[in-house]
Amino acid sequence: MRLDQALQEKTLIGDGAMGTLLYSYGVDRCFEEMNLSHAKEVRNVHKAYVRAGADVIQTNTYGANYIKLSRYGLEDHVKAINTAAVQLAKEAAGEDAYVVGTIGGIRDIQKEIPSMEELKRSFREQLYCLLMEDIDGLIFETFYDLEELTTVLEIARQETDLPLITQVSMHEPGVMQNGMPLMDALQLLEQKGADVVGVNCRLGPYHMIQSLEDVPLPDKAVLSAYPNASLPDYEDGRLIYPTDPTYFRTSALDLYRQGARLIGGCCGTTPEHIAAVAKEVKGRQPITDKVVPIKHPSVPKQADASNREDHLHDIAKERRSIIVELDPPKKLNTEKYLRGAKALKDAGVDSVTLADNSLASPRISNTAMATIIKQEYAINPLVHIACRDRNLIGLQSHLMGLHTLGIREVLAVTGDPTKIGDFPGATSVYDLSSFDLIHYIKQLNEGISFSGKSLGEKTDFSVAAAFNPNVRNLNRAVGRLEKKISYGADYFISQPVYCEKQMVEVYEATKHLTTPIYIGIMPLTSSRNAEFLHHEVPGIKLSQEIRESMEKHSHDKELSQAEGIAIAKSLIDAALDLFNGIYLITPFLRYEMTVELTEYIKQQTEKQERKISNGIHII
Template sequence: MDLKEHLKNGIIVGDGAMGTYLYQKGVQGCFEELNLSDPEQIKHIHELYINAGADIIQTNTYAANSSKLARYQLGDCVKEINEKAVDIAREAAAGKAFVAATIGGVATMHQEKMPLEERLESLKEQTDVLLAADVDGFLLETFYDFEELKEILHYLRSKTEKPIIAQATLGDIGVLHTGMHLQEALEQLEEIGADVAGVNCRMGPYHMLQSLEEVSLLEKAGISVYPNASLPNVRDGRFSYQSNPTYFGDMTKALVEEGAVLIGGCCGTTPDHIREIRAAIERDNLTPVKQKQVRTKARHPFVEAEPQLPKLTDLNEGEKSVIVELDPPKALSGVPSFMEGARALTDSGVNAVTLADNSLASARIDNLALGTKIKDAGARPLLHVACRDRNIIGLQSHLLGMHELGIRDILAITGDPAKVGDFPGATSVYDMSSMDLIRLIKQLNQGQSFSGKDLGAKTSFTVGAAFNANARRLDREVQRLEKKVEAGADYFMSQPVYSSERIEEIAEAVKHLPVPVYIGIMPLVSSRNAEFLHHEVPGIKLTDEVREQMRSLSGDREASEKEGIRLATELIDTAMKHFSTIYLITPFLRYNITETLTRHIRAQEKRTAGSRG
């Protein structure tokens, strides 16, 4: 009987973890490289699983694609490592178990992803090697990107008639991290050609059982489940899992009753877990179920989102949208002045006051707290949210808190690295890039958490993205803006520009974008300020003429400030010819300067409207 027939006629026991099993034994580095350097150890682990009762073992090739092997300078060893893995597994099986060639996903759940085309190129290279090898079937596992899984399944099915087991990875109970229900995902895998469709990793038996309870049996394909041993624990920097083989055995009958025909183990599982699965199947004489009752999960009523504030960029003809940045102070004593500045700017006619998120990695009073205060005082806050200081959990929590406080406008930024700031030794998190953060915010606007869980209501954020207007290759920077638009950016806010000619170049370069660009203008206050910005702040460049003008007034505070305002006014006048959206940055909390510039914009706006009338 071949594997395909075997999968149709009984409950099949898979093997357990390879990577975490080696890790718990103290092995470090690339586990797939051991196929070459220590084949006997890999063979021994295969034999342990077979002796424990596994009907099918996986080749040690989960991460044996060029993308992942490149991390260990092994990117050119794909063929050698995969072929050797098959030889080892085949020798260990010795006719007592089937051998499935394992292909693992490339994408992770977070961080800006490698383009799908590049990931598929890497996976297809590995797949082609395994297609030519002596295997009984294929097992696709731990795919966080469902599109990646579908594409490689399409490719593999077009090349072989051998059985394919395709397993997605859940984001939350019953859903992928895009929010797709597990039922839909399994049906799509079945439609493409999977003989068995299922789930693996991230969750233990309890949560996977809850997920299967919401899934009906498939018409043609079987269902597989490869749970983790438990939720992971971390101690002294090392991950570990509960030692719970008996519990795995106890859960086996329930998993079979929910439709599973192939049960194995993922992270943290050992031969002991597989032995208990086998014992439970034999003890209870378990066979595939032919029908089941699907349990509908009780859901809270979906709460309609509050009416969204008018967008900052929803303008009438001739109107200008002006946002002004006012940095939160570093000291508590600066709060009264900050609040006065927010009131003065609002009175001068700004559409929103934008607050940075610990810019230049220097600790300031929390912008959410101050944003809430100025909102209560009548201003409209636009908060920067940096990826540097919060992991994914913290980012989602922070965003949901913002929504509950009635703050709807966000600038998503990566954030300056911690090492540039005033806290030596502080670490940067960077679970996400700004692009990922934009996608997360848009997912929240659909009522789904990062994991895909139903939030019970939709958020109503508008999200801006940063634009390095001083990039040496403006065309490449605009290409990045196009990708941010695809991710969901509603508008852009540029770095400060100090040249009228550059403003005109930018206007030409971005005119095709379907979203507005707030052109950034930050008035100078001194020659020293100008030199610091030019030489030390990434993304800002001043012309020689501007620096010389400020240098000529060095030492005269009042004259320098007036000259800074004059230069900024010239830039504003140029910008107003090309942009309806202006972004003013307040230097050193001297809000009187940006208040003056805002009043200039409003006056110019009135004069223009008067001349048209």
């Protein structure tokens, strides 16, 4: 009898964790490779679960794909590892259990790496290796990303008519990572051709039961549940799961009552846990009728719109807009910084932007300085957020804090690596890339946290993204802009441009985009400053003409600064004909320079407007 037919007649018992047992033996390596090097140990784990009462055992192939095996230098052993895994499981199962080929999810909260095309290639290779070994079905488990799971499910359904088991994982009970209710996710998987839909990993029995309470029985598919033993504890440098198998037995009955027909275990479960489950529900007649309470989901309320200014991306679409970067000071005296912020406000800038420890060097928190200039001078701050310094927890907490403070303009950047900064031995976190960060900030704008649960209120962030036009292949850089737009970027802020010809090239390459670009201009202060920027700062290149011009005045500080201002004004003249958004970068807190350039932009804009007005009047 086929596995899917058996599930129509009775409740089946799945196995428990493979990695947990191997880890408990003192193994902390690539568990899938052990199919080759420690075949006896793997076979014995399978046998232990069959003796405990498991009707369905999984091959030890959760991470046996090209992408995950490459972390261990084993990417050329995909076929050998998967083939051996099926053979070991079959030897242990005999005629007493079904053998399903396990394929685990690859994506986590980072959506950008690896790409979907890489995922497809890696999945197809493992799929074909498993299908060649005459398995009884396939199980796709621990998928947090529903897009990834539906993609591989569709491919598998085209390749085989074997029973397909699909199991999602949730960070929060009842909701997927993208905020979709579990019920909707399982219904989608059923529509895509899954024979079994369910949940595994991350949650213990309590929260998994709670999640399934809101899930009706599928029309055609059946439900499965593979909870973790409990929340893990950390003891003497090792993760342990202290749950009593007796509790797992009681929980198995509750999972059965929620309609689960295939019940096993995930992280922390052992043959003792599975034996307890088997004693309680093995062979029971499936639940065929279930009442699901009607719930009215709460809709996150909109962020408070009172007394808020227009977003910068809206301003740049309507008129000339000027933003000025004034980086927080590296020392604790803030007097000069605040004078500069006030001067820029008085000059009429639309926003003061504050970098997030640029060049990986510590400064006063940009959130602290942004709050002060917002509250004391009514300045609209644009806060840069680097992925380098905060993990996922810190990033979401930080953004929630900015929302609470009423700060709505943010720039999402990956951040310079720590090795170039003041503390080269510090850790670079990079839980997310700038692409991922843009995506998740927009998810907050829907009132959904990074993990998928409701925030109770929608944020109202306008998300800027960085643009570096100082590259050899401008078209490739524009391709990155288009990708960032697809992730949700509202506007772009560019690295400084030091060539009028390049300004035109950037315009021509980006004029098809409707997303505004604030073109970067940073006045030079000296010849040494120019040479440093050109040779040592990533993403900045100066023309030979400008470097020579600054060199001519290297003997005089005031003349050098005046020449830097003149060069910047020339660049501004070129920019004003092409871009509505101008991004001035203040060098070394010399805000007098950017104040002067702001006033110059205002004057030139008024001249342009008068010319246009006169032209219209003549017509």
